[in-house]
Amino acid sequence: MLTPEQEAVVRAIRKLVDFWQITADELDMGPQPARAPAPPPPAPTGPKYRHPLTQQTWDGQGLQPSWLKDALTREGYTVEELRVLPDAHA
Template identity: 50%
Template sequence: MNRRPAESPPPIDNPQKEAALRTVRKLMAFWGLTAKDLRHAPEPVARPPVPDSVRYRHPTTGDTWNGEGAQPDWLKRALLNEGYTVAELRVGNAAPESGAANKDPAV
């Protein structure tokens, strides 16, 4: 039986990947796992989606926006036509009472 010595794997350019592989190898050695065990491993459980957090809310209509993507039309109207500021629409911000919150939207 002619056996070749085990070849070392090629070096990895990404340090994070290298660290991850070291961790995986340590865990496999600790638990006595082989590559064959991994082929028959159950699929990972999908995490439930994280609900988007509301970052902006219109004080009279209740419309909300999470701050990601393009600004919604209600936000543009509130800023340009209704006189609100971003700080007044931001959730959790104790905006000082200003005339903007009491303005008639038709004005």
């Protein structure tokens, strides 16, 4: 399945081929290289933020959880106070 951008490119190419009356034989581009597989998603790295009292955590992916928003806006914590420090043993 093509992305919308790819579909637009294909339409533009077809218009050019029709305009210039290019035949399929003239488009022979030889064997096509195989596409490289998509890289695997990154492995989870653990929590990046932790509430010091409730111990709730967030890995920094997706929407901010409500506990983090509350800690920053209502409880007066700073981002640095909630950030999980890298393990010194790693």
